[in-house]
Amino acid sequence: MTKEKYGNKLKDSNLKVTPQRTAVLEALDNLKDHPTADKIKEYVVKNNPNIAVGTIYKTLETFVEKGMVNRVKTEEGVMRYDAILDRHHHLYCEETKRIEDFFDDELNEILIKYFEKKKISNFAIKDIKLQIIGTFDSKKN
Amino acid sequence: MTKEKYGNKLKDSNLKVTPQRTAVLEALDNLKDHPTADKIKEYVVKNNPNIAVGTIYKTLETFVEKGMVNRVKTEEGVMRYDAILDRHHHLYCEETKRIEDFFDDELNEILIKYFEKKKISNFAIKDIKLQIIGTFDSKKN
DNA sequence: TATTAAATAGGAATAGTTCTTATTTAAGAT
DNA sequence: ATCTTAAATAAGAACTATTCCTATTTAATA
Numbered sequence: 001m002t003k004e005k006y007g008n009k010l011k012d013s014n015l016k017v018t019p020q021r022t023a024v025l026e027a028l029d030n031l032k033d034h035p036t037a038d039k040i041k042e043y044v045v046k047n048n049p050n051i052a053v054g055t056i057y058k059t060l061e062t063f064v065e066k067g068m069v070n071r072v073k074t075e076e077g078v079m080r081y082d083a084i085l086d087r088h089h090h091l092y093c094e095e096t097k098r099i100e101d102f103f104d105d106e107l108n109e110i111l112i113k114y115f116e117k118k119k120i121s122n123f124a125i126k127d128i129k130l131q132i133i134g135t136f137d138s139k140k141n
Numbered sequence: 142m143t144k145e146k147y148g149n150k151l152k153d154s155n156l157k158v159t160p161q162r163t164a165v166l167e168a169l170d171n172l173k174d175h176p177t178a179d180k181i182k183e184y185v186v187k188n189n190p191n192i193a194v195g196t197i198y199k200t201l202e203t204f205v206e207k208g209m210v211n212r213v214k215t216e217e218g219v220m221r222y223d224a225i226l227d228r229h230h231h232l233y234c235e236e237t238k239r240i241e242d243f244f245d246d247e248l249n250e251i252l253i254k255y256f257e258k259k260k261i262s263n264f265a266i267k268d269i270k271l272q273i274i275g276t277f278d279s280k281k282n
Numbered sequence: 283t284a285t286t287a288a289a290t291a292g293g294a295a296t297a298g299t300t301c302t303t304a305t306t307t308a309a310g311a312t
Numbered sequence: 313a314t315c316t317t318a319a320a321t322a323a324g325a326a327c328t329a330t331t332c333c334t335a336t337t338t339a340a341t342a
Contacts (some may be wrong), residue, residue: 016339018289037329052291057330059289073214073272077298078329091264107255114248115172123232126275131214158310159320178298193322197325198299200320219298 002026013066024049024059025068028083031110034072034090036080072099073131089130102132143167154207164189166209169224175213175231175240176219213240214272230271243273261275 006025007017015021027035027043035043041056060081063069072080072090080099089102111128147166148158156162166174176184182197192216201222204210213221213231217238230243252269 016288018339020290035177045307050291053329054292054331054333055290061331071216073216075212075214077218077220079218091261093269095240102261104259106259110255111252113232114251118245118247120232120273122278123273124275124278125273126235127273129272129274132261132264132266132268133270134265137263137265157319158306161321191322193324194298195300195323196321202300 002029009068013068015062015066019048020051020055021043021059023051024056025083026046028069028081029098030065034080034082036078037079040081061105074099087127089132091136092131092133093136094133095135098136102130143170150209154209156203156207160189161185161192161196162200162203164192165197165204166224169204169210169222175221175223177219179219181222215240228268230273232277233272233274234277235274236276239277241277243271 003022003026006022006029010017010021010058023044027040029137031039031043033039037053037056037060040060041051041053042053044056050133060069064071064081067085068083069087070082070085072082074080074097075092076097084101086103087108089107091102093099097108107130115128117127144163144167147163147170147220150166151158151162158206163250164185165181168181172180172184174180174254177196180203181201182192182194183273185192185197201210205212205222206227209224211223211226213223215221215238221240225242227244228249230248232243248271256266256269
């Protein structure tokens with residue numbers, strides 16, 4: 001059932017359906033935490049012990065090109081990936097380096113309106129992302 | 142005169158005044174373009190041909206720790222540095238990868254007010270940064 | 283089932299950054 | 313002005329994340 005879901009997703013993007021790609025998609029779907037390539041590998045290896053690291057990177061690159069996945073900017077210089085494509089922002093925890101999604105349509109509205117009114121000269125905006133930096137309350141960690 | 146300025150800045154942060162640190166500060170002051178460590182080295186080497194790469198990295202790390210410099214998140218996995226500490230946002234050019242500063246106090250006000258009203262549960266906000274993604278008009282490039 | 287372009291494994295290569303250690307130096311004490 | 317010492321630096325090795333290379337395998341289609 002879910003396997004099929006991933007297959008369809010790949011077909012939709014005109015990609016051949018391979019076990020490796022399916023596995024990476026599955027990993028992205030389950031690792032909600034903006035995983036690094038390495039975390040994805042850890043997950044994928046469970047069921048695909050022979051997968052090569054290069055394949056994971058290649059696959060992720062392909063997904064990014066096809067717009068199925070986004071890269072997430074971090075301050076540590078390791079790439080992280082995000083399978084959620086709906087417009088959202090990120091909460092960055094300074095202490096734990098955890099990155100969490102933040103959805104807020106009202107905020108998006110405000111931003112869009114603001115930049116419609118106040119254009120930036122010589123710059124065409126395609127997207128706006130907030131990095132909300134701070135710390136999670138200790139209780140929740 | 143300016144050399145002295147850098148010296149004082151270092152003293153203010155309780156750092157020994159060395160030619161290497163002064164040179165890196167000078168580079169950061171002149172390379173407005175959110176330079177990478179490599180660009181900084183290129184600049185510094187002009188007057189300090191013997192400076193070691195490691196020293197530049199170490200120095201930058203020290204400056205970041207002391208809060209004299211910020212790291213800038215990028216999507217390419219290379220670290221970039223920013224000597225401007227005033228609250229500001231960044232314009233990311235998708236085509237050229239240029240990163241430019243964007244100052245807008247009105248926008249900051251709006252954001253601060255918005256998040257005062259609408260708190261994020263379990264998260265204490267320390268800073269908010271906008272990544273404004275798009276392209277510069279070709280004329281200006 | 284055969285064909286073929288595309289995908290993968292495996293490992294080497296690269297780039298950016300950090301680490302290690304012997305040597306040098308800035309800054310305070312004498 | 314010189315001595316002392318902890319801190320900073322040079323030089324290059326080591327490490328890590330990522331990309332590249334190529335022979336082999338495979339998915340999709342005929």
